[in-house]
Amino acid sequence: MRRFRWWWGALVLAAVAVLVGLFVFFGAESRNGQPIPRPSPPGNGPLTAVALGDSTVSGEGAGMYTADTNGPNGNWCHRSPNAFIQKVKFPGLLERVNLACSGAPAEQVALGDVKQWTEGSQAEQLAALVKDHRVPVVVIAVGANDDPKFSAQVTECFKAWFSPDLPSCSVAMKQGWQSKVDAMVPKVVKAVDDVKAVLARAGYVPADYQLVLQSYATPVGPGIPEELRNLNGCPFRPDDLQWIARDGVTMLSRGLKQAAQQTGARFLDLAKAGAGHEACSGGADQSREWFTRLTLKLSDLGQADRAQHALQESFHPNANGHAEVANCLNEFLALRDGNATCLAGPDGHLHPAPEVVAR
Template identity: 50%
Template sequence: MRPLRTRLLAAFLILPALTLLLLVSDRRFVPPSPPEDKPRALVALGDSTISGEGAGDYERGTDGENGNWCHRSANALIHRTAVPGVERTINLACSGANADHVALTDAQHYNEGSQTRRLAEVARDNRITAVVVGVGANDDPRFSDIVMRCLWAWFLKDGPDCNRDAGKEWSDRVDRMVPKVTKALTDVRSVMRRAGYPDNSYTLVLQSYAAPVGTSVSPSLQNLNGCPFRSSDLRWVEDNAVGRLAAGLHRAADLVGARFLDMSRAARGHEACAGGTDTSREWFARLALDFNALRDNQRAEHFSQESFHPNARGHNQFGRCLGEFLTTKHEDAACLLGPDGSLHPVPNQAVRASG
């Protein structure tokens, strides 16, 4: 009888402890959830294509103050989305950023740390409904450098077209970019999960880049008055460079289950210098040189920073298309010009890598 009494006593003592342990365990492992009592918000991460470079009206502290040249604009596309029910649009992007500056790394850019770490803070104080990322061009493609290389080819009249060499290495550059952008998007997913957001509780969008210049350029402006590029290089940017870059970004989006918005054809007919004497038709800044900046050592190296970036009109159109896309269920779409003269997302038209 003693063994039975011993077992009963042990059970009597252990059961309450097990019950308490289960209760504590249940509380400890209840998965967190998004803060539904907070303002609904859209958040932008990435580089100049989404920060607002070229759109003017930059946020205080991002126009060279203390070495910060992120150029986050009040006119940036994230602020032009007009998605029903969204109360806040928050811009964490920074001009010149690459995938490392978005991802969970210790990399610093213009005195700012990881954008994804800042996203974690925003996720606690807001109910994030979508995270929109525009990044990759400043990684291996170094698209801005390619554009400047093409500009210098115009100056060097006797040299080869810039696309002769850039075109040969472009696909390899884009391929090397893909895993870096994939990691940045994976880190966004990871941070959002830790903040209590399951993947299906918000939308993650990766967008590509519109061509800043193209064959619609007015011949009278194919010089230092606006767009000093050779015709063959303009054709390469329009027909090859931005499309191949978009295909690589589409691959990165697919790898992490993000939605994809193709901007590669969004500005056709509205690139820099396409309007001739009517600049109101253009969605990109022309060659812009701030000669007053040359008098200031700290600003001198940024005297042409706004050149060939979307202007406020461009951001308004891109933001409108993004906002419409966010209200759909399409996994991918391309922003294309509609009969009304504005951009709209067209499903099943986004470029993909061949094969």
């Protein structure tokens, strides 16, 4: 009888030890069946916010481009210290890294061999970065340089203003714009999925970081003063500007929202972010504008390797525009969940309107 009690006691102690071990092993991973986020991303190094994408992220139009991205050896990525990612604030954040490149298509953001202005895959660059950095924030804006070819469309609108005998550029854009946006979506999805795959391979789980997909702001609107609807400012026809602002950019944003939904990224809509602050909207007071007007670098025209880039800055967010986007993004990141639209508040600055309000 005594031996039976001894074995029974040993069995109870062993069971208790197992239960304690299970609690220690699993207790830090769940509470009420829900995973508990780790205190910070895995790995070593400083907490670092990272941006990937095209010209709206690199800082095209914001000036002061880093020397290595302002033409040497064919690199025209035009990354600026005024870009919004350099103004991102996040608890414990020590560094900010901009991997975006002006003109980049989704394929260059994704894993693969596609290059933009001599630079390889941005996702591959991120893979190298996370070896010695911890990344709690990744912001992506890409897609306009794919099937929509937004910059090329703006050029067509400029040609239409120059040639009154030509039809408005919006006539052709209306016919195929939605199909181009539809063709863009899976390319953006792949790029975002590749970024997620890079982080997963580095040991990240979704709770370790915020992944944000941004859309595009309307750089120029229909309310341009007549005296600036020329080569001194914004040479476009009013009907073309109206279609771009009302329909073109809105449809582009809807496509990007689909990509965000398919990849699980948070979506920050900038379609209306520039309302009232578009290029040329300030008239004589250019300081009110958040986008560059038609910009020609005269000093570049005398150099064969730079002449073709003399207009590259035109109709992109300027330094003030990037500061406003950063303000909206910082408040959006603080919310930590859901989608939003950047809209100007009573104070005149951009703030995130949660999706239900924005709709």
